[in-house]
Amino acid sequence: MNTAVILGPLGQSSTKLSFYSSRVPAGFPSPALDHMEQALSLDELLDVHAPHMYLVRAVGSSMIEAGLFDGDIMVVNRGCAAAHDDIVIAVINGDTCVKRLSKQGESVVLLSENPKFPPRYLMEGDELMIWGVVVASLRRHAVHG
DSSP states (O other), X not given: OOOEEEEEEOXXXXXXXXXXXXXXXXXXXXXXXXXXXXXXXXXXXXXXXXTSEEEEEEOSSTTGGGTOOTTOEEEEESSSOOOTTOEEEEEETTEEEEEEEEEETXXXXXXXXXXXXXXXXXXXXXXXXXXXXXEEEEOOOOSOO
16 A cells, blocks of 8 residues: 655756745744844755655655654655655555664664554565655645745
């Protein structure tokens, strides 16, 4: 079952967004919010270096304890090697999924971040390709807009 849908490559953008230097409290508003420091692009913020970066949509609930929820957009770097404990986009026997990579000696295990899902141990004959490493995620919070 696929738990990740590859949307496509990221391109560089020249769009700049206002960046406020003060931190925003989750409780009461601060009067310092009127102070804009600079304009910042999402490319800079997410350290996007096209053409190695792709957008992938998460599907399902297997990674919720890692903060990845159904429908979230993951920013995936295909230009770096995956290391132990990275969250990766993996293709196992043709099925695409998002899991945490665990290297245990010579064994490779793909771990979910939800106790309802068991670890996926690679068995003899399984074909595994690490498609990329998840470096960031985006979640839409507003229903409108």
